[in-house]
Amino acid sequence: xxxxxxxxxxxxxxxxxxxxxxxxxxxxxxxxxxxxxxxxxxxxxxxxxxxxxxxxxxxxxxxxxxxxxxxxxxxxxxxxxxxxxxxxxxxxxxxxxxxxxxxxxxxxxxxxxxxxxxxxxxxxxxxxxxxxxxxxxxxxxxxxxxxxxxxxxxxxxxxxxxxxxxxxxxxxxxxxxxxxxxxxxxxxxxxxxxxxxxxxxxxxxxxxxxxxxxxxxxxxxxx
Numbered sequence: 001x002x003x004x005x006x007x008x009x010x011x012x013x014x015x016x017x018x019x020x021x022x023x024x025x026x027x028x029x030x031x032x033x034x035x036x037x038x039x040x041x042x043x044x045x046x047x048x049x050x051x052x053x054x055x056x057x058x059x060x061x062x063x064x065x066x067x068x069x070x071x072x073x074x075x076x077x078x079x080x081x082x083x084x085x086x087x088x089x090x091x092x093x094x095x096x097x098x099x100x101x102x103x104x105x106x107x108x109x110x111x112x113x114x115x116x117x118x119x120x121x122x123x124x125x126x127x128x129x130x131x132x133x134x135x136x137x138x139x140x141x142x143x144x145x146x147x148x149x150x151x152x153x154x155x156x157x158x159x160x161x162x163x164x165x166x167x168x169x170x171x172x173x174x175x176x177x178x179x180x181x182x183x184x185x186x187x188x189x190x191x192x193x194x195x196x197x198x199x200x201x202x203x204x205x206x207x208x209x210x211x212x213x214x215x216x217x218x219x220x221x222x223x
Contacts, residue, residue: 007119007128008089015119015126018145022129025140025147026113030156032100034135035114036092041073042110046163047193049079049108049154051206054197056106061194069093071152072190077166077174079186081194083108109160112148115139122146155207166214169223187222192217 007013016022026032044062054060061081064070071084086093096102099109115134118125152154170189174182192213200206217223 011117011128012131015128016116016144016156017126018148019141019143020127020149022116022127022147023139023141024129024144025142026115026134026136027140029160032136033091034076035111035133035139036095036099036101038090039083039085039092041071041082041084043108044075044085044110044173045081045108045140046069046160047071048159048203048206049197050194051200053103053199057072057103076167076171077186078170079190098208112150116147118160118192120161120164124157125164148171151203154185155204159207159210162211162214166223169218173221187215188220190216 010061050061050064059067059069059071065072065081068080068084070160072081075082076104078100083092083094085091086095094101094103094107101107101216113127115130117125117130119128145153170185177185193210198206198209200209
């Protein structure tokens, strides 16, 4: 999801790499869970998020939809999944009664990132701190790569950039395709990257399988 706002309005004005120390660690604030409440449809899921849930809790894409844990919405012209807030409590469906994340080990990438954001450039992206999003003001310092807790972070960052670039290509294509071809593209992206289960046993295997699918889709649509 693109945000066209001044970075200085939402951050401390600095950009960081994964090896930098930032004030992001809120783990001392037990049971806060404010960032898991009232998020609407903003926690958009990318393909590795669905794969992690499939591996971590044994629930695939279709089951997550049927159990109302995720839903589909239009994001920059494409149909993409997001976490579906519990309609009664307006909280994340994976937030337990103690205010803890019940899928912490396989939580989505945007949840891992918070309160950080990504600032995309042509050659990659850097991180920034969202200074108005977390109510805890005395967060501890921690290295970004430790905060994210993702094995082989470099491979993950490359994957994120490839996915971001592909979504941009799709968005540009939507402006010139016929209505019928727009429908074909949006449904194909949803089917190949989300609905069709990944067979990879580990993250390196996922990246290989994702790259193969990405190449297939790009060739099919002439990207």
